[in-house]
Amino acid sequence: MVDAIxxxxxxxxxxxxxxxxxxxxxxxxxxxxxxxLYQYFPNxxxxxxxxxxxxxxxxxxxxxxxLARLVDPATPLEEGLRLLLTExxxxxxxxxxxxxxxxxxxxxxxxxxxxxxxxxxxxxxxxIVHVLSSxxxxxxxxxxxxxxxxxxxxxxLVRWLVHETAPVPLLTLLxxxxxxxxxxxxxSG
Numbered sequence: 001m002v003d004a005i006x007x008x009x010x011x012x013x014x015x016x017x018x019x020x021x022x023x024x025x026x027x028x029x030x031x032x033x034x035x036x037l038y039q040y041f042p043n044x045x046x047x048x049x050x051x052x053x054x055x056x057x058x059x060x061x062x063x064x065x066x067l068a069r070l071v072d073p074a075t076p077l078e079e080g081l082r083l084l085l086t087e088x089x090x091x092x093x094x095x096x097x098x099x100x101x102x103x104x105x106x107x108x109x110x111x112x113x114x115x116x117x118x119x120x121x122x123x124x125x126x127x128i129v130h131v132l133s134s135x136x137x138x139x140x141x142x143x144x145x146x147x148x149x150x151x152x153x154x155x156x157l158v159r160w161l162v163h164e165t166a167p168v169p170l171l172t173l174l175x176x177x178x179x180x181x182x183x184x185x186x187x188s189g
Contacts, residue, residue: 002040005030006054007097009047014100018048048101055102062087063124070131077137078182085154085177089170092162099162125151132185139187150181 008030012021023044027034041047066084069075092099128147132138138146157177161170 001030001032001036005032005037005040006047006051007095009044010051010095010098010101013048013051014097018044023047051098052102055098058091059088060124062091063127067124067127067131071134073135073137077135077186078178081181081185082175082178085158085174085181088154088158089161089174092158096162099159137187138185146185150185153181153184 005026009021009026012026012029016025021044023037023041024034026044026047027037030037041050062084066080066087069083070077070080125144125147128151129143132143132146154177157180161173161177
């Protein structure tokens with residue numbers, strides 16, 4: 001029942017936005033009474049926080065595995081980036097309503113999500129800095145700034161690849177994203 005409620009909440013948030021979503025609409029979509037919903041979630045903030053937390057955990061499991069591969073200099077940088085970005089796209093494609101429900105606009109509307117998981121994000125930023133600093137095939141520079149640029153570019157472009165229809169096939173665009181990030185990070189020569 002909890003999973004059905006969370007899926008319904010993701011769909012309602014994605015369709016109506018956070019402000020117009022209500023627990024009554026979510027319960028109706030899930031096929032449960034609002035009282036049943038309240039047994040698990042006291043309000044829509046708690047629903048959004050649980051959805052975000054689960055998605056955040058999925059993304060971070062994926063990132064941990066990708067960073068473990070990328071810290072190994074035997075893994076070619078380009079191939080490591082390709083695998084990471086492909087996995088991120090696939091994760092976001094598994095539940096498009098969830099990804100839309102966690103759009104930056106919806107997150108900004110929720111006071112409970114502002115700053116949620118910020119410490120985790122800082123830890124991952126430091127892990128990316130470590131990867132960039134330890135790889136001989138990454139160009140010199142401010143690796144913290146580079147990690148921020150790569151993180152934002154990947155997040156925004158993966159979201160775009162998953163949700164926008166383009167006149168170019170997804171795999172072609174994904175490869176262009178790989179090339180963009182690889183050329184940005186790669187040491188010359």
